[in-house]
Amino acid sequence: MDLKKQELSLLVKRMSSTYGFCKVGISRADFLPKENNRLKEWVKKSYHSDMVWIERRLNERSNILNYFPDVKTVISLATNYFTGTNDSNSKNKISNYAWGDDYHEVIKPRLYSMLNEIKLINQDIEGIVCVDTSPIMEKPWAQRSGLGWIGKNTNLITRDYGSWIFLSEILLNIELDYDSPFIEDLCGSCTACIDECPTGALNEYILDSNKCISYHTIENRQDFNDLVFTPEQFNGYIYGCDICQNVCPWNIKFSSISEDNSFTKRRSIESIDNKKGWINLDQEIFTRTFKNSAVKRTKFSGLKRNIKYTNNIS
Secondary structure, rough: OOOHHHHHHHHHHHHHHOOOOEEEEEEEEEOOOHHHHHHHHHOOOOOOOOOOOHHHHHHHHHHHHHHHHOOOOOEEEEEOOOOOOOOOOOEEEOOHHHHOHHHHHHHHHHHHHHHHHHHHOOOOEEEEEEOOOOOOOOOHHHHOOOOEEEEEOEEEEEEEOOHHHHHHHEOOOOOOOOOOOOOOOOOOOHHHHHHHOOOOOOEEEEEEEEHHHHHHHHOOOOOOOOOOOOOOHHOOEEEEOOHHHHHHHHHHHHHHOOOOOHOOHHHHHHHHOHHHHHHOOOOHHHHHHHOHHHHHHHHHHHHHHHHHHHHOOO
């Protein structure tokens, strides 16, 4: 089957909803000089901290043509993962994106299935699927595809789901009909995310990972002996952080409970959802509780370190 660009573009958009994506946009794949300069300046200032994989593949990340030379189209997709928020006064909080199954393991098979269906249309179509571990600038491509705008908290914010979304992409070697980019900045004069970040990690549209609670509770592999932040500043989080999202007016007004049960809070997490349970967490409980979970990223040793620090245990 050989469909024209317009027909194929419409088919791709209809197809996306059948695979559980709540938003889809299509953009031309080319070099983005402004975003390239912004990313390289961010790395130059060491705002990526010790996340060496960002610097290691910077040339690919800053120019999609270095990653996939034949790419002509970026299909940007969003998945709504919102299933509720943590009690602001609770301890031992896990960022709500990690309450359920690992989103990589949920979304990537859907992307492959969708790509395979697209390739059946034309045998000359080649593509690559991406779910945040790929070296591309997901948020600029989502904005270019019309999904939303990059807010002051550096998240991609949409009109209809706020920023409670996972981004993913399908890169194709063919041209499609391209959507208009999202050019409005609907953050306006609001600075709620900046004002409420307890560690001062945000400075309008820039995130300093060295000060970010999510970075320290997930990516930081060192002990916290020299950490300049107090346990109280972690606001009870032991994995990730939702503060800048929780206070965003767009999230407060437009959050929508996901129909995807993959992201619902696990009963196994709720069963240890008290201070004593978390402090007594052992390797066996960790392995059982967080099987196929994004929380595995920090490993048992990292989560125990976070629990001890947040609960001010020496």
